Amino acid sequence: MLELVGGALWAMLPAYVPNNAAVLAGGGRPIDGGRELGGRRLLGDGKTWRGTAVGTAVGVALAMLLNYVTPATEGVLGIVLPTFPPLAALGLALGAMLGDIGASFLKRRSGRERGASFPGLDQLDFVVGALLLALLLAPDWTLETFSLARVAVVLVVTPLLHVVTNVIAYAIGVKNEPW
Numbered sequence: 001m002l003e004l005v006g007g008a009l010w011a012m013l014p015a016y017v018p019n020n021a022a023v024l025a026g027g028g029r030p031i032d033g034g035r036e037l038g039g040r041r042l043l044g045d046g047k048t049w050r051g052t053a054v055g056t057a058v059g060v061a062l063a064m065l066l067n068y069v070t071p072a073t074e075g076v077l078g079i080v081l082p083t084f085p086p087l088a089a090l091g092l093a094l095g096a097m098l099g100d101i102g103a104s105f106l107k108r109r110s111g112r113e114r115g116a117s118f119p120g121l122d123q124l125d126f127v128v129g130a131l132l133l134a135l136l137l138a139p140d141w142t143l144e145t146f147s148l149a150r151v152a153v154v155l156v157v158t159p160l161l162h163v164v165t166n167v168i169a170y171a172i173g174v175k176n177e178p179w
């Protein structure tokens with residue numbers, strides 16, 4: 001059980017932190033440059049170049065840090081943990097950001113303003129983005145690392161983690177909405 005849940009969450013950590021780092025680092029020029037589609041913003045002011053770049057960099061850096069502490073952590077927990085080749089780290093981190101950006105695109109198309117919630121999409125957009133880009137950039141690693149059991153754990157636990165971290169971010173004043 002510890003092996004399954006611990007391994008799944010460990011493997012997803014480089015995809016979990018980018019969005020939170022983007023919240024802290026965000027600001028500056030929006031990716032869509034203010035452009036509109038059908039009278040609505042393409043993505044909105046909540047998706048910036050700086051937030052995306054810093055979020056991705058933090059996710060990759062975390063993966064490298066995890067690689068460094070894996071042997072010691074395995075020793076303490078008595079389980080085997082995944083390590084991250086550079087392309088897998090990039091796929092998870094950048095994919096998480098792109099998934100979130102894709103969700104903003106869908107939110108704007110469905111008439112939701114910046115910051116509006118979209119239950120389900122908000123909690124899993126970055127998981128889908130991360131797994132897809134990891135699969136594209138590091139297919140063998142991704143298929144080996146994300147067994148069906150681990151994917152199932154990720155799909156169940158991620159929404160819970162997402163809700164908890166965002167409520168905390170809202171409570172301490174770094175996020176505008178609690179989702």
Ligand code: CTP
Nearest residue numbers: 022023026027046047048051052104114115116
């Ligand atoms: N952020 C950013 N760049 C990103 C993602 C997030 O700069 N690629 C920053 C923005 O300051 C954003 C904040 O993180 O306002 C919160 O992120 P999120 O909730 O994803 O954006 P929203 O502002 O809610 O916008 P949207 O409705 O498009 O999700």
Ligand code: MG
Nearest residue numbers: 115116177179
């Ligand atoms: Mg939001």
